[in-house]
Amino acid sequence: MNNLKALKRTVSTSGQTNKLRAEGFIPAVLYGGENSNTHISIEKKSIKNILNSDSFLSTVLELDVDGKKQKVLPRDVAYDVISDEPIHIDFMRVVAGSKVTIEVPVNFENQSQSPGLKRGGVLNIVRRKVELKCPAENIPDNIIINLNDLDIGASIKISSVKLPENVKPTITDRDFVIATIAAPTIIKEPEKPAEEVPAEGAEGAEGAEGAAPTEGSEGVKAKEGEAPKKDDKTKTKEQPSDKKSEKKPPEKK
Numbered sequence: 001m002n003n004l005k006a007l008k009r010t011v012s013t014s015g016q017t018n019k020l021r022a023e024g025f026i027p028a029v030l031y032g033g034e035n036s037n038t039h040i041s042i043e044k045k046s047i048k049n050i051l052n053s054d055s056f057l058s059t060v061l062e063l064d065v066d067g068k069k070q071k072v073l074p075r076d077v078a079y080d081v082i083s084d085e086p087i088h089i090d091f092m093r094v095v096a097g098s099k100v101t102i103e104v105p106v107n108f109e110n111q112s113q114s115p116g117l118k119r120g121g122v123l124n125i126v127r128r129k130v131e132l133k134c135p136a137e138n139i140p141d142n143i144i145i146n147l148n149d150l151d152i153g154a155s156i157k158i159s160s161v162k163l164p165e166n167v168k169p170t171i172t173d174r175d176f177v178i179a180t181i182a183a184p185t186i187i188k189e190p191e192k193p194a195e196e197v198p199a200e201g202a203e204g205a206e207g208a209e210g211a212a213p214t215e216g217s218e219g220v221k222a223k224e225g226e227a228p229k230k231d232d233k234t235k236t237k238e239q240p241s242d243k244k245s246e247k248k249p250p251e252k253k
Contacts, residue, residue, distance in 0.1 A: 002050055006030075006040040006065045026086050030065070030072065032093035040065055042089065051077070051086060054105040055141050060094055073100065073139070094136040101170060103129040106143045106178060116152040120184040123147070127178045130158065134167040145178065154181045 006028070009020070017027055025041040040063075050056055056074055063072045071094040078088040092100075106128055111117055130143055140163070145156055156179045158169055169176075 002059065003062045003064060004042060004046060006042050006063055008066055009039050009041050021085075021087060026089055028089040028091060030063070030091045030093065033095045035093070038065065040091075044086070047089075058102045058104050058139060059141060060136075060139055061091075063091065070094075071137075073102070073136070096137055098136045099133055100136050100139065101131060101133050102139060103131050104140055104143055105129050106145060108145050108147055108179070110146055110148040114147040114150050114181065116150055116154060116181040117147070119152060121152040121181045122184060124180045124182045125178075126180070127176070130178065131170045132163070132167055133170050134164070138164055138166060140164050140167060143178075147181075150181055152181055152183050156180065 007025075009027070012020075020027060020041055024044050026044050026047070028040050028042055030038040030040055050059065050061075053059075056077075059074070061072050061074065062069055072091040073094055074089060075092045076090040077086055079085065080087050094100075106125070108123065108125075111123065114121070114123075117123060132140070134140070143161055143163070145161065150156075155177055157175045157177050158171075159175045161178070163169075
């Protein structure tokens with residue numbers, strides 16, 4: 001149990017309260033039980049570590065006010081809107097036999113031993129805190145949920161949680177869910193269209209088939225079943241005749 005020292009203070013003006021904060025103290029009030037409300041102040045550095053924990057408002061503290069020790073429960077903390085520093089705390093006296101309603105944080109353990117999480121499942125936390133009604137002297141610090149042996153599709157309900165004696169949830173009309181182990185969500189990327197890659201040698205073949213034959217070229221191929229044609233522009237020279245031209249004899253009168 002955490003022990004804190006507090007000093008009594010008189011009700012003061014806002015200027016005196018601000019001076020108290022500047023000196024490193026947090027104004028507070030202690031109420032509940034048969035005693036009247038008591039105005040106190042607590043040194044900030046003595047409460048800083050437990051003040052930042054998730055279970056601060058459900059942790060029973062032993063408060064030493066001018067040498068008189070008593071059990072208290074933090075009920076509310078006010079923060080400065082600019083600096084986010086604590087500027088006031090309310091403490092309630094813990095009276096034996098009384099019952100209090102508090103929110104208790106939920107802690108998960110053995111996540112590495114969960115088959116569902118090992119296979120890529122996701123721990124979906126529905127409630128990070130559970131409101132409980134319990135005796136003032138038997139307030140749990142947290143609710144521990146063991147994830148060992150839990151697979152994908154498992155649902156953890158309040159009925160599966162072992163609570164201390166005389167501690168009950170404030171919600172009693174249903175067996176509410178605290179967390180589940182959900183299947184992994186896989187987002188598939190759209191497939192890229194395959195690029196057309198020409199087969200080896202196809203580029204040369206297409207060039208040969210698609211190109212028009214050059215006139216006078218020797219590489220022009222004839223169609224199947226046809227004799228190769230001679231170039232149309234190639235003219236054959238006329239061969240001279242071996243016979244000499246004969247003169248006709250003059251006609252007789």
